[in-house]
Amino acid sequence: MPTIRRTVQLALIALLLSNTVPVSAQHDKSEAQTMSVSDISSAHHNNSKLNDVMNRAVSMGFIKGDPDGNVRAADPITRQELAVVLAQALGLTLDKSVSASFTDVKSTSWSAPSIQAVKKAGILQGDATGRFRPQAQITGQELVTVLVRATALAKQEVQGDPLPSDWKGASTWAAPYIRTAEKDELLSEYQGENKVKQGLVRGEAIGMLLSAMFPETRLSVIQSIEGKQIQINGVIYQISEQVAGLLNNRNKAVLAQAGIQFKSRNHTLTEINGLEIRTGGQEGGPRKS
Incomplete structure (x- = not known):
């Protein structure tokens, strides 16, 4: 009987030793898990904010989800998609019979009437070669330029004032529009990143648009x-x-x-x-x- 008890004890000790992890390794593993949870929580929070913004735009009638009801808040937004949103938000008149003004936009394209409308309104233009680049992502500095035009604000031409640090690296042509947006607090209710020369996602672009044109707290x-x-x-x-x-x-x-x-x-x-x-x-x- 003592022999059996001793054998069982030795087996238990061996089992415990086999599952033992060094203290430093336990700490590293715990820290890694904590960082992972934090990252997931942050991502979830950001996605939640983007979805809230998109849902508000849906309720206002100028954003529609896909057939499954998804608003795709974290998807990139293209220039043609922005043109459609702007035309809806501003209530611009769409003329489906007008021929396309850009070499890379077919008159039969679903976005062509909206692209023509925002061009006619002087809000969103093409490049020097006559292209609109409908599939290109819209960047932060491009959207600020568009929003200053859309809100019919007078562009600030003062060249000496430095740009805010979060607009560091902006192009020279965008600087007057950024100064105007800062002066008039167009983005005071926007909680995302500016992404100066990076492509925006749908939720970010709509968040900037809502802040500029349909603020909830700013007059x-x-x-x-x-x-x-x-x-x-x-x-x-x-x-x-x-x-x-x-x-x-x-x-x-x-x-x-x-x-x-x-x-x-x-x-x-x-x-x-x-x-x-x-x-x-x-x-x-x-x-x-």
Whole structure:
């Protein structure tokens, strides 16, 4: 009996020794696991933010998911996809009968009407060779340029001011647009990376667009009132009867460049939640869509 007990004890000791890992190795393994969990958590958080942005755009009607309902927030966004989003967001008129303006865009392409519309509006142009590069990814500095044009802001031409550190390495042609975006806080509600010369993903691009044109906390800017239309952050809205008593031609001089928080539906302004009268503003002309 003592012999059996001793044999069992030796077996247990051998088993324990065989599963023993050096303390340093245990620490390394634990640290590796911790880093992995942290990375996964960060990636999940980022994807969650991107999805939230995309879902807001879906609710506003200028983004649609695929047939399975996926918004593909982490997928790259191309120039032709951005053209379609901009045309929808700005409510630009699409003419399917117009021939393509670029050598690399077929008139029968699904994106051709939107590309023509944003070109006509002066928002998104081609290169010097007459190409639009529809399949190319849009970069951070390109999108800031587009958003300054879309919001109808006056470009800041001051050359001496250094660019913010997070726009380091931006091209010379993009610098005035970046300074304008910084001055007017166009990206104040954007939480992603700027990706100066890198391609953006869909969620990042839409996040920048929403911050510039449809901010939730920053006041938007009234740029013009003409009849029953009002231009805010570059977007033209119809003025509903509920707010026509305030937003009309009689008040357009005092309301020029005023700050406003509002609600809209299908490009019709239906409710005013906040208004800040600003003096010394210059009334901008409406952009025709």
